[in-house]
Amino acid sequence: MAELNPNRIIFDTAKKVYEGNLSKNDGINSLVMELNMNRGSAQMIIVQIFPKLLNGDQFTRTLSVDLFNSFLRFIFEDYGAERLKISLSALKLHIDYIKEKGDAKIKLRKIYLRYLNDLSVNDEPSIVDEIEQDEIANHLKHRTKSVLIDELKNSEISSSEKVTVNHKTYKRNNKIVALIKILRDFKCQICGQFILKRDGSKYIEAAHIVPKHKKGNEDPKNIILLCPNHHKEFDLGNCEITKHTYNEIKFNLNGNQYLLSLAID
Ligand SMILES: [Zn+2]
Structure with a gap:
């Protein structure tokens, strides 16, 4: 069987917690055990970033651009375009927040704009x-x-x-x-x-x-x-x-x- 992409494992674990199919503690432990993730990072993703991203709320702590990129893709695949729009609005709030703190995160902005663009009419294959x-x-x-x-x-x-x-x-x-x-x-x-x-x-x-x-x-x-x-x-x-x-x-x-x-x- 093909090995699952670690970003997909993180997403699926956070998703189980978000949907109430796994306790927060079990989710955090599973990321620490399976992926050797730092406990603080696992907690931050499961308790803060993931639910806020899905609910369209502002979050302050940040993730790697690669992980955000994967999350947006999986949100679209698993939940559809409407939910992707909500998540993009949370990401926009986050980008504005870190910009105020002096973190430009140009790449993250690009990813945000790319997905946003994909949701509207465009000549390029999106x-x-x-x-x-x-x-x-x-x-x-x-x-x-x-x-x-x-x-x-x-x-x-x-x-x-x-x-x-x-x-x-x-x-x-x-x-x-x-x-x-x-x-x-x-x-x-x-x-x-x-x-x-x-x-x-x-x-x-x-x-x-x-x-x-x-x-x-x-x-x-x-x-x-x-x-x-x-x-x-x-x-x-x-x-x-x-x-x-x-x-x-x-x-x-x-x-x-x-x-x-x-x-x-
Ligand atoms: Zn050709």
């Missing part, structure tokens, strides 16, 4: 969207192709912004992108590459042909799957689209001609 797409893809990837195509068509027709997959609510657009990723096999449509993640799944990015800020949507005819290199080249390079139909796109990118299929079946 962490929040990627987590949602991963979860949906994991749940749907073993279905047959015809079922996936039906799911995609139904999601496209739906006018609701939210969809439910495996009893959890997601942005409809993320379900559409997840389905396109499965149907196009998680490969860069220019070079065929993908990034293999630690957990064995594949990472690929969805690029909008007409960008979001120009009202481009998540329709399969507006999405191409690209590796991070080709995605940046597509967004920043000299790109001239010479043909764009329902089924294919032809473009000249930094001197190379490409013809990519936009079909899903």
